[in-house]
Amino acid sequence: MVDDEIKEYPKFKQSMVKTHTILIPSMLDIHMELMEAVLLQRGYKCEIMRNQGPEVVEEGLKYVHNDTCYPALLVIGQFIDNLNHRDDTHNVVLLITQTGGGCRASNYLHLLRKALVKAGYGYIPVVSLNASNLEKDSGFKPTLTDLLKLVAAITYGDELMYLFNKCRSYEKTKGVATTLKDSWIKKITDQFAEGKGTKLSQVKKNLNDMAKDFDNLDLDLSHKKPKVGIVGEIYIKYASLGNNHLEDFLVSQDAEVMVPGLYGFALYTIWNSIYDREIYGRSLKSAIVAKFLLRFLRRREKAMIESMNNTKFTPMNYFDHTKDLSEGVLHHGTKMGEGWLLTAEMMELIEEGYENIVCAQPFGCLPNHICGKGVMKKIKSIHKDANIVAIDYDPSATKVNQENRIKLMLAIARERIKDEEKAEL
Ligand code: SF4
Structure with missing residues (x-):
């Protein structure tokens, strides 16, 4: 329905990389900071949106039907609220992630385009980051190095989130877990800038060192x-x-x-492609690619789990x-x-x-x-x-x-x- 209404929409072109700022909705704080660094180092100007408050919901309600999933309403509301507060809206691009499954998340892109037109921002291009080849003509085209960095960012993000949550409620000195987490985010982004931190051996070393550092924090575990x-x-x-x-x-x-x-969700999505082949006879090619990806990610998952060995944390x-x-x-x-x-x-x-x-x-x-x-x-x-x-x-x-x-x-x-x-x- 929405597609029928918006047949033509502005496309994201490579020439915009130098001139436009990519706006990204906020979600996982640690992961997003690492991913933002990957994009900045690649030469993209980008900004994770941190605007919150009732205005976001109000804008969402104004431009999205109230029957729509709440996450769509918030993401679209956050984009429009952010645009409303910018001096220059002609040099921005919006980035949205899509799972590409049968769920309504695959329609967020169209809902966003429709809302932008209604809000008077129809000239702003939207970039889709997805794993399902949706939006072939307006998709973001990451290189293999970008993808390796993004996978590494998710791996480090998961490990840091896990260790941080294990420690933050037991700190003897308030704020030490946050300081350590932030110092690791900096260390990883510096490594990415030097072209390091993505090979499995480097990932393993970083994960082991992270676990050791958090294990050495002075915690009060008496209660x-x-x-x-x-x-x-x-x-x-x-x-x-x-x-x-x-x-x-x-x-x-x-x-x-x-x-x-986030690994759980990534592996779940990939594993489903293999299972789809098994029970529904779906694409053999997707199942083969999924098996390869699964093997790739499992080696990193193993590294995360093994990094907890010899620490007080249960892997x-x-x-x-x-x-x-x-x-x-x-x-x-x-x-x-x-x-x-x-x-x-x-x-x-x-x-x-x-x-x-x-x-x-x-x-x-x-x-x-x-x-x-x-x-x-x-x-x-x-x-x-x-x-x-x-x-x-x-x-x-x-x-x-x-x-x-x-x-x-x-x-x-x-x-x-x-x-x-x-x-x-
Ligand atoms: S899982 Fe699907 S239906 Fe549920 S909120 Fe997300 S997009 Fe909507």
Whole structure:
């Protein structure tokens, strides 16, 4: 429908690289900082949008139908709010990522173009970054070196996010984990600038050194804290704009937070191509490429897990183990949005001791209501201690209401810790 209305749209041309600033929606803070560095070093002028506040939602509501998924409304609202506050909107390009699956995320690009026209910014080109060959004529064309750097950025981002979350709630001196995380972001971006940090041997060394540095932080582990995992739709799970700064809120409530990394989603998307071939007879070529990519990423996943050896941190699980955990709860053919991965991540978190879980659900998201809320009863029948709360995120949901529900979940978690301690005594 939208395509019919906008047949012609401005294209991103290579000549714009030097003159235009690429605006990128914010999501995973650590990963995005590393990716921003990769693009800057490549000669692109780019900017991660950090504008937040009620205006973003208001702009989203103005230009996107209120039936649309909440993440789309926020991303588009953030773009338009950012453009409204710029002096020069003729030298910007908007970058949007697309998963390319059957979910509505594949339509965000068209929704954005339609909103831009309505808001009077129809002359601004939109660049699509996707793995599915969508938008062939307006796609961003990364080189092999760019791709290697982007994969390395995701690897380092996942490891840093994991270690940072493991330490930030137990610091003896406030801020040391943040300082260490920032110093590692700088170290990695410097290496990227020198053309280093992407080979497997270099990745392994950096990951080992990161784990050692975080292991040496002076932490107060004398008191048990509620361990809370965050799962949900990818944008709402990771973007502080989408989840009202959920991670910071949980830390402020004296909880330890765990957010499953981006590797899980990447491997899930790739593995699904192989499974599609197996159960639906889909493209053989995609399945072969997927097998190659899977092998490539698994070697880096192994390096991440092995970097935790000889430290106090429990390593994360291999993707294959996580995948198997959802068996018997949700079929692996359920793969719209986060699909079976959402279920598997909940099972994995419980297995790792994070039985308190916030399932972040955006308004308008059918897949997440099925694979999140829809499986909670089954998960609780397997793990009696599972303390899962589904929190809805939509334009009318109030932060107070969301936080009160999370506080209730934390109260249950604290009661359980007290009971455990009494039993130990
Ligand atoms: S996962 Fe849910 S919120 Fe995200 S695009 Fe799909 S339907 Fe929308």
